Structures are given as structure tokens and as C-alpha cells.
Ligand code: SF4
């Protein structure tokens with residue numbers, strides 16, 4: 001049962017992080033209009049299990065009036081609203097408070113701020129100021145911290161071989177930028193998806209193109225063609241051409257079922273999954289979309 005909708009308010013971001021799942025850049029296209037948000041919320045009201053709506057991106061503060069209105073619409077449905085941000089707007093303590101007042105008045109229930117060295121190479125003050133400002137105006141605040149990939153000893157492996165730590169998942173730009181030189185495991189060991197509940201998603205990400213992402217870049221369908229509540233009712237993970245194999249045997253099964261020409265080893269399950277999906281883009285364009293989250297068509 002779906003509990004959360006994560007609205008990718010825009011794919012545009014003022015940053016261009018190496019670990020970004022969605023290949024966001026300042027030049028990325030795909031921002032919700034107010035009318036699209038209204039259409040989505042009319043439909044969201046029909047999803048009775050829904051508890052949360054998160055606004056993220058990209059960087060949702062780049063479209064601030066739309067963000068505030070989205071939080072208001074969420075509260076009008078008596079749902080909790082959250083925002084994920086890189087905190088770029090917290091340029092000074094007083095200014096950071098100014099940015100947050102309208103969101104506080106709209107009853108924002110969670111502000112998640114990225115505060116790691118991926119986002120701020122040598123200066124975490126922006127993120128810290130954003131956190132302090134949220135505390136001052138009474139918005140519950142948390143931080144998201146992803147470290148650069150580190151080597152750790154996997155105690156489950158017999159020889160204590162090093163594995164990758166640091167919380168980074170290797171999808172999107174992380175595959176292109178961060179996998180080189182990291183330890184790998186044989187492809188057939190990735191026999192399940194470790195992160196998403198693909199059979200019964202508790203959350204989906206939606207974008208302005210209408211895509212309903214089960215995991216970033218894997219679409220359930222298009223909500224501008226079929227209403228979201230109907231897509232959720234009709235979703236069958238076992239017959240979905242990409243999710244089906246993932247449920248049956250993880251990324252390794254995806255490679256097997258489609259006889260994908262693959263490498264012997266990958267850094268993690270997402271690296272294996274994403275690399276396999278890259279080879280299926282032309283076969284399943286309506287399910288592996290939008291192409292920009294696979295690094296295509298970016299300037
Ligand atoms: S990881 Fe976040 S802050 Fe970095 S480019 Fe992607 S959306 Fe922007």
C-alpha cells in the first residue's frame with residue numbers, strides 16, 4: 001500500500017553531484033507546472049493509504065512559490081509534507097529563516113538537508129545554517145549524509161574481502177563517476193534488490209513528464225495518460241517487463257532473462273541493475289524513462 005509520493009518538482013539543480021541518481025544539472029528540463037500539481041493532488045485524494053508527500057528534485061527551492069503552494073495543497077488533503085533540499089539558499093542565518101517562514105506557516109513536517117562533502121566540498125556551513133534556521137522556525141529537520149565510497153571489511157564474506165561502504169548507491173551519474181577502482185562482486189551474487197519493495201511499493205517518485213518511478217528510471221506507467229490511483233491498482237510487478245525479473249532474482253535475473261551482454265562483476269546491486277537497464281532502453285522505452293536519468297540527451 002502506497003504511503004508516500006515523492007514529487008520530483010524539477011530535475012534542475014544548481015549542483016551536479018557525482019553521486020546523483022537522476023543526473024540532475026542546472027540545465028535539466030522537467031519542472032512541474034501549477035496545473036500539473038493540481039491534477040496530481042486531485043488524484044492523490046483517491047489514494048486512501050497515502051500519508052506523506054515529499055517535494056524533492058533536483059532542487060525544489062529553485063521553484064520556491066510552486067514548492068510552498070505544493071506544501072499547502074498537501075496539508076489541504078491532511079497529509080504530511082516533507083522537502084528534501086541541498087540547502088543552497090541558506091546564505092546567511094537571517095536569510096535562511098526568511099526562506100523557511102512560508103514553509104513553516106504551511107505546516108511543513110520535515111525538512112531533509114544534504115550535509116555531506118559530495119554537496120559541499122570544504123564548507124558545510126550552508127547546510128548547518130539551513131538546519132539551524134529550521135530549528136528556529138520550528139520545522140522538524142533531519143540531515144542526509146552520503147560519504148565518498150570507502151572500503152570496509154564485509155564480515156559475511158569468508159575471507160573478509162573489502163566491500164564498498166559510505167552509503168553511496170551506484171545508479172545514475174554515480175555509475176559513470178564513482179565506480180572506477182572500487183572492489184566488485186560477481187554479477188550472479190546480486191540476486192535481489194536490497195532497497196526497494198518492488199512487489200508492494202510504499203513510495204513512488206513522480207515527475208512532470210508523468211512518469212511514476214518504482215525506482216529511479218523504472219516507470220510503472222504515465223500518470224498523465226492513466227490516473228495515478230488507477231496505475232497503482234493495476235500495477236502487477238510480476239508482469240512488468242523490468243520489475244518482474246528483479247522480483248524473481250534481482251539484477252542478476254534481469255541480465256539472465258534478457259540475455260544481456262554484461263560484465264563479470266559489479267560494485268553493488270544497483271550498479272548491476274542500472275548497467276543492465278541501460279542495455280534495455282530501446283526495448284522498453286515506456287518503462288525505462290526518462291532517458292535523461294540514464295545520462296542521455298544532457299547538455
Ligand atoms: S544529488 Fe541532489 S544536490 Fe546533487 S545534483 Fe542531484 S539533486 Fe542536486
Ligand code: SF4
Nearest residue numbers: 193195215269270273
Ligand atoms: S537494485 Fe535496481 S531496482 Fe533495486 S534499488 Fe538498486 S537500482 Fe533500484
